Amino acid sequence: MIVMSIAGVDPSGGAGVFADLKTFQAIGVYGCGIVTALTAQNPYKFFSTMPVSPEYIEEQIDSVMDSYEVEFIKTGMLYSPEIIELVSKKVKEYRLKAVVDPVMVATSGGDLTKEDIADAFNKYLLPQSILTTPNVSEAEKLSGIDINTKEDAIKACEKIRCNSIITGGHLDGINTININGNVTTIKQKLIETENLHGTGCNLSSAIVAHLAKGNDLKTSIVKSLDYVYEGIKNGNYGTLIAKI
Numbered sequence: 001m002i003v004m005s006i007a008g009v010d011p012s013g014g015a016g017v018f019a020d021l022k023t024f025q026a027i028g029v030y031g032c033g034i035v036t037a038l039t040a041q042n043p044y045k046f047f048s049t050m051p052v053s054p055e056y057i058e059e060q061i062d063s064v065m066d067s068y069e070v071e072f073i074k075t076g077m078l079y080s081p082e083i084i085e086l087v088s089k090k091v092k093e094y095r096l097k098a099v100v101d102p103v104m105v106a107t108s109g110g111d112l113t114k115e116d117i118a119d120a121f122n123k124y125l126l127p128q129s130i131l132t133t134p135n136v137s138e139a140e141k142l143s144g145i146d147i148n149t150k151e152d153a154i155k156a157c158e159k160i161r162c163n164s165i166i167t168g169g170h171l172d173g174i175n176t177i178n179i180n181g182n183v184t185t186i187k188q189k190l191i192e193t194e195n196l197h198g199t200g201c202n203l204s205s206a207i208v209a210h211l212a213k214g215n216d217l218k219t220s221i222v223k224s225l226d227y228v229y230e231g232i233k234n235g236n237y238g239t240l241i242a243k244i
Contacts, residue, residue, distance in 0.1 A: 001028075002030045002032065003073065003209060004033070004073040005017050006087055008103075009039060011039070011040065020033065020076070020202075021033055027209035028213065034060045036052055036057055038052075054083050062090075071096065071212065072099070072212045073091070073096050074100070074208045075087055079117075080120075081117055081119075084121060087125060088128055091129070099130060099208050100125055100126060101132075101201060122142060130217065135166070136169075139156045139160065144159070153174065156176075157178040158181075164176075167200070168187065172190070173188045174187050177221060202228050207220045
């Protein structure tokens with residue numbers, strides 16, 4: 001079972017491609033990593049971003065697909081509308097099943113994108129994806145709806161342009177899931193911790209790993225929520241995660 005992450009590099013290892021590969025391995029699938037940008041950051045401070053050209057991202061994807069049979073992928077930091085459009089083209093070309101983590105801002109506070117890219121996600125990538133995993137802030141940008149309550153999250157979830165889970169770290173632990181128009185919620189107890197870095201990366205990559213192992217989408221989401229929660233509770237991620 002071979003899966004792929006298309007995301008940025010976090011040199012501290014807590015987020016991005018490095019974190020995704022760790023999660024893939026932990027769940028028992030082989031992961032390939034396509035680099036969209038380099039960042040200088042750690043769990044507490046963001047310094048800078050250096051994007052990779054769309055042409056070189058395309059060559060990376062093609063080189064992996066030349067040798068491996070990949071069905072499920074996740075995307076993380078895509079940086080610009082041009083990169084989003086390129087990834088969307090490759091998803092279509094190779095008939096990939098994409099889980100999109102619509103990364104826009106680093107947990108440590110830095111703007112990871114060239115500009116507001118919500119429109120590009122909605123135009124190019126989400127309509128071709130099987131799931132997106134925004135936090136509340138990202139879901140607001142994708143849906144155009146302010147989210148302050150469970151009811152707001154349900155409305156936003158229904159408006160986002162593919163199946164979605166709006167994660168509940170900033171909504172009293174309520175995760176709002178929409179699969180094929182069927183909206184459900186799963187509430188998890190929030191854990192007080194300073195380990196905020198990389199949660200969204202771990203969730204989306206865990207979902208991809210569970211899908212690759214033959215689970216359906218809802219089961220993969222539930223198992224991945226449990227995986228992330230247990231990692232937070234037991235401190236298995238080192239300096240990683242708390243709220244998504």
